[in-house]
Amino acid sequence: MSASADPILNVEHLSMHFGGLIAVDDLSFAAQRGHITALIGPNGAGKTTVFNCITGFYHPSVGMIRLAHADGTTYLLERLLDFRIAKLARVARTFQNIRLFAGMTVLENLLVAQHNPLMRASGLTVLGLLGLSVYRHAESAAIDKAKFWLDRVGLIRRADDPAGDLPYGEQRRVEIARAMCTDPVLLCLDEPAAGLNPRESAELNELLLGMRAEHKTSILLIEHDMSVVKIFDGTAADVRNDPKVIAAYLGVEDEEVEQVEAEVGL
Amino acid sequence: MSQALEIPSRPAIDLFGALKSGALAAIVAFGLFSLLIGVRTDQGPTGALQIEPRLIALGVICAVAFVGGFARALLAGERLDFASYVPEQIKVAAAQVGRYFGLALLAFALIEPVIFYNNRYILDLGILVLTYVMLGWGLNIVVGLAGLLDLGYVAFYAVGAYSYALLATSFGWSFWICLPIAGFLAACWGVMLGFPVLRLRGDYLAIVTLAFGEIIRLVLLNWQSLTGGPNGVSGIPRPSFFGIPFADEENGFAATFGLEYSPTHRVVFLYYLILALALVTNWVTLRLRRLPIGRAWEALREDEIACRSLGINTTTTKLTAFAMGAMFGGIAGSFFATRQGFISPESFTFSESALVLAIVVLGGMGSQLGVAVAAFAMLGAFELFREFSQYRMLVFGLAMVLIMIWRPRGLVATRTPSVFLGKFKEVPAEAVAEARQ
Numbered sequence: 148m149s150a151s152a153d154p155i156l157n158v159e160h161l162s163m164h165f166g167g168l169i170a171v172d173d174l175s176f177a178a179q180r181g182h183i184t185a186l187i188g189p190n191g192a193g194k195t196t197v198f199n200c201i202t203g204f205y206h207p208s209v210g211m212i213r214l215a216h217a218d219g220t221t222y223l224l225e226r227l228l229d230f231r232i233a234k235l236a237r238v239a240r241t242f243q244n245i246r247l248f249a250g251m252t253v254l255e256n257l258l259v260a261q262h263n264p265l266m267r268a269s270g271l272t273v274l275g276l277l278g279l280s281v282y283r284h285a286e287s288a289a290i291d292k293a294k295f296w297l298d299r300v301g302l303i304r305r306a307d308d309p310a311g312d313l314p315y316g317e318q319r320r321v322e323i324a325r326a327m328c329t330d331p332v333l334l335c336l337d338e339p340a341a342g343l344n345p346r347e348s349a350e351l352n353e354l355l356l357g358m359r360a361e362h363k364t365s366i367l368l369i370e371h372d373m374s375v376v377k378i379f380d381g382t383a384a385d386v387r388n389d390p391k392v393i394a395a396y397l398g399v400e401d402e403e404v405e406q407v408e409a410e411v412g413l
Numbered sequence: 414m415s416q417a418l419e420i421p422s423r424p425a426i427d428l429f430g431a432l433k434s435g436a437l438a439a440i441v442a443f444g445l446f447s448l449l450i451g452v453r454t455d456q457g458p459t460g461a462l463q464i465e466p467r468l469i470a471l472g473v474i475c476a477v478a479f480v481g482g483f484a485r486a487l488l489a490g491e492r493l494d495f496a497s498y499v500p501e502q503i504k505v506a507a508a509q510v511g512r513y514f515g516l517a518l519l520a521f522a523l524i525e526p527v528i529f530y531n532n533r534y535i536l537d538l539g540i541l542v543l544t545y546v547m548l549g550w551g552l553n554i555v556v557g558l559a560g561l562l563d564l565g566y567v568a569f570y571a572v573g574a575y576s577y578a579l580l581a582t583s584f585g586w587s588f589w590i591c592l593p594i595a596g597f598l599a600a601c602w603g604v605m606l607g608f609p610v611l612r613l614r615g616d617y618l619a620i621v622t623l624a625f626g627e628i629i630r631l632v633l634l635n636w637q638s639l640t641g642g643p644n645g646v647s648g649i650p651r652p653s654f655f656g657i658p659f660a661d662e663e664n665g666f667a668a669t670f671g672l673e674y675s676p677t678h679r680v681v682f683l684y685y686l687i688l689a690l691a692l693v694t695n696w697v698t699l700r701l702r703r704l705p706i707g708r709a710w711e712a713l714r715e716d717e718i719a720c721r722s723l724g725i726n727t728t729t730t731k732l733t734a735f736a737m738g739a740m741f742g743g744i745a746g747s748f749f750a751t752r753q754g755f756i757s758p759e760s761f762t763f764s765e766s767a768l769v770l771a772i773v774v775l776g777g778m779g780s781q782l783g784v785a786v787a788a789f790a791m792l793g794a795f796e797l798f799r800e801f802s803q804y805r806m807l808v809f810g811l812a813m814v815l816i817m818i819w820r821p822r823g824l825v826a827t828r829t830p831s832v833f834l835g836k837f838k839e840v841p842a843e844a845v846a847e848a849r850q
Contacts, residue, residue, distance in 0.1 A: 202722060203721075204718070204721070204722075229721045229722070230720075230721045230724050230725055230726050230727065231724075232724075233721070233722055233723055233724030234724035234726075239722070239723070240722050242718075242719070242722075246716050246718060246719040246722075247715075247716070247719070248711070248712045248715035248716055248719065249715060249716075250711075250714075250715055250828060251708075251711060251712065251715060251830070252830045252832075252833075254830075254832055254833070254834050255708060255711075255830055255831060255832060258705075258708055258832060259705075259708050259709060259712040259720070259723060259725070260723045261705075262705050262708070262709055262723060262724065262725045263724050263725075265704075265705040266705045266706070269704055269705055269706075276697070276700055276701070276704065282704075286832075290832065290834070294834065303834075306834040306835065307830065307833050307834055307835050325723070326722075326723075329723055329724060
């Protein structure tokens with residue numbers, strides 16, 4: 148990873164305890180602005196726990212999570228309530244097991260994502276209830292934005308279908324489009340390629356790279372699928388041959404434990 | 414796959430199996446009813462209680478159960494497809510009627526007092542039905558849209574009724590001033606209930622709201638000095654026609670408009686008053702559904718965690734849903750108070766909450782038209798079976814069970830999206846069903 152001095156996300160000494168269980172132990176990393184950073188690890192390594200800490204669903208036991216916007220404003224995410232992280236710090240996320248509003252249409256899903264700007268435009272509902280044009284303009288702008296993202300993920304023809312009716316791969320894309328409708332500076336994707344076939348994975352790659360290039364969105368993702376991860380850095384072989392990675396995924400021989408632990412720095 | 418799937422052929426009629434099923438049904442019926450119906454306590458000649466067996470009644474019930482079980486087992490293989498017997502033209506016509514059903518219902522509601530001007534009973538029934546339509550629409554915001562199961566809705570009805578009754582009797586304030594105040598006070602109580610239950614969902618929420626409804630009723634019952642306790646509040650001023658009283662006097666309604674005095678004027682006015690209030694409730698709800706707050710309510714029903722990840726403040730969203738629902742309940746309550754002229758805690762028991770909730774669930778959660786039809790059907794059926802007083806609840810329960818079997822998502826199970834890109838399409842019941850899991 149290129150050493151840029153402009154990290155968007157700084158995670159320092161993050162630990163998360165659930166009673167006696169230590170899910171995340173003293174994790175530190177930084178994600179650079181405008182980069183796609185991947186968090187890899189075997190099942191149960193605590194990747195999703197880290198995501199939940201970053202997006203405010205958990206309050207970390209120890210540690211600091213600092214998010215810096217391009218204009219220099221910084222937010223300490225561990226101190227914000229979950230919905231404020233999305234609203235103020237503009238961190239959006241998707242879920243490992245897709246969480247769409249299944250009974251609502253795809254378009255409605257994308258409009259719910261624009262709740263806060265629309266709420267302001269509707270004068271906290273009062274102006275909207277009176278049917279003033281301020282709100283009508285805001286709503287048609289919101290629909291245009293939703294249309295743009297639906298077009299981007301190639302689902303414009305499904306706009307009026309209930310989200311729950313879409314096939315799995317399309318639901319994933321709707322979830323990403325929904326997250327992008329919140330205008331995030333950091334997009335956290337939890338295993339976006341899980342359950343996708345190779346063609347869909349390739350489309351996803353293109354989409355993510357395009358989003359990074361066009362919308363200056365930094366992306367943090369959890370992924371097992373190295374075919375998704377590798378293109379971002381071109382160092383898949385390096386990753387794959389890294390003894391630490393091998394040790395984490397495959398374990399090591401008993402006699403090597405101490406040696407690997409010393410290398411990893413335990 | 415190498416082997417082809419076998420299509421199951423229709424099984425031959427299994428007489429023995431059917432007999433067995435019938436016998437089983439008869440045994441269950443015997444077990445259930447042997448003590449309930451088979452014996453009856455009666456006063457003997459000496460004045461002591463004696464048990465009188467009613468074997469014939471029991472036998473009839475067991476026989477009916479046997480025949481039912483037998484027939485069901487015989488017909489189990491046959492899919493009864495009533496739809497195929499209906500001619501195509503009738504189906505098309507029915508679809509046409511369905512499209513304009515809501516409008517037709519509204520038109521009927523508007524002209525009902527004209528048609529039944531001389532039938533006081535029908536007018537009173539109409540007022541009662543419309544009161545429950547309004548309550549159902551109010552509760553629909555909380556239960557149908559926001560997905561928060563509220564078993565104590567009658568509390569807000571009570572708050573609204575007592576607010577109007579006490580303000581009007583103590584300070585002599587007019588109905589039109591008290592109406593918004595009652596709505597506001599009920600909304601405050603909605604928020605008050607909302608706060609402690611923010612983290613609860615489903616069953617737990619239902620229990621707490623149930624308790625809340627009872628607490629309000631018990632406070633009304635025991636706060637003698639303010640509410641009059643079980644004696645209630647009487648002498649609540651009747652509504653006037655924007656200041657002109659409905660009385661047989663010089664400046665009364667009839668005299669002012671050059672009509673002959675008739676007590677029906679007031680009833681008709683009350684009818685149109687509750688119709689207007691209910692329609693306002695409906696209009697506001699339909700409007701809110703298309704606003705961000707309404708979409709947030711529905712999103713909250715579908716997935717609360719996803720809502721939070723999109724920056725929606727779930728606390729205020731829930732509280733506004735409670736407040737909105739409570740406000741309409743309160744307004745309906747003050748209408749109730751002015752119509753009755755007398756209120757007591759007896760009018761606000763749990764069974765009222767249950768009835769309103771049943772209307773919402775039966776109508777199809779979230780559907781405005783469904784709720785209106787359900788209110789009409791339930792209260793209409795209640796009146797229809799008034800003569801069979803003791804079997805009324807039995808028929809009512811049976812009807813509920815049957816409707817839940819045939820239409821488990823309520824009468825109107827489809828959901829109309831709040832916004833379209835292309836042309837109008839309804840979300841089928843199955844999709845909504847999945848979302849509720």
